[in-house]
Amino acid sequence: MPKRRIWTALAALLVLAVLLAGCGGGGSRQQSSAPSPSSSSSTSSSQAATREITVVLSDFKFEPAEITVKRGERVRLTLQNTGTVAHDWTVRDLNLASPRVQPGQTATYEFTVDRVGTFTSVCVEAGHEALGMTGRLIVEN
Template sequence: MSRFIFACALTLASSLAQAGTAHTLAFGEPAPAEKATRTVEVRLKDIAFEPASLTVKAGETVRFVLINEGQLPHEFNLGDKAMHAEHQKQMIAMQGELFTAAVGEQGMGHGAMSGHDHGAGHGHGGGNTVLVMPGQRAELTWTFKASAPIEFACNVPGHYQAGMVGPLIIE
């Protein structure tokens, strides 16, 4: 598990350097849950999101409550197509650790990693991504800035390609 945490921390540092600043992206930034003006529940299924698309307003702070109803680990990641493509490469490099964490998580019977900054990994804990183990819940709160073509997606290897992605429209 410590190798997973270390790898996650290195990946986050690389991602943040590419983003330009620690937690601010062109389309917004993480926010504390108490700043949310709206709560949106998103169900993560094996291989789909419900709802399939989301709409927010520029300037709005949204608290996403994420519920993994599937049998597989899933993530909720906010980003543009290029960010998702880069994140997918990082996830492939760490898929063994992800599987080991998922197996250990199920054996423990609780969500020790769900919604946690488990080393900040590959965006997890960096604000725009949260990993949710099967049967667990997590939250992500985000303040949306200007309109930008972004998506919410699961970048666990193969999930994006199988259609676990949806448009997020910022009005």
């Protein structure tokens, strides 16, 4: 009779050990899966841009006003607004329009042009083009 009790106790211990092992395994699996998605997305974005150009937006001009890129290449424009009002960088003929950059802020805008030529860039904020906030985008072969 006492032998049976020992077997029941052993069986209970075995169930407990399996449950504890299962909990530990689940915890470590959750930890290892967390960092992988963020690291893969950051590497793909840095490989995408082939030419990086910084344009300073101020009241009311682009610096440099003229930028040159190659046809078909990925361009990453960094737009730094050092002015006192919001600005942007737009090329109407190519349907390029950067985000609106608030004073003191920096924004990035990526694009690719498939047409060779010289195009006019402007700031489309009301009145800025008339105040001379224009430039040129030159696309070479």
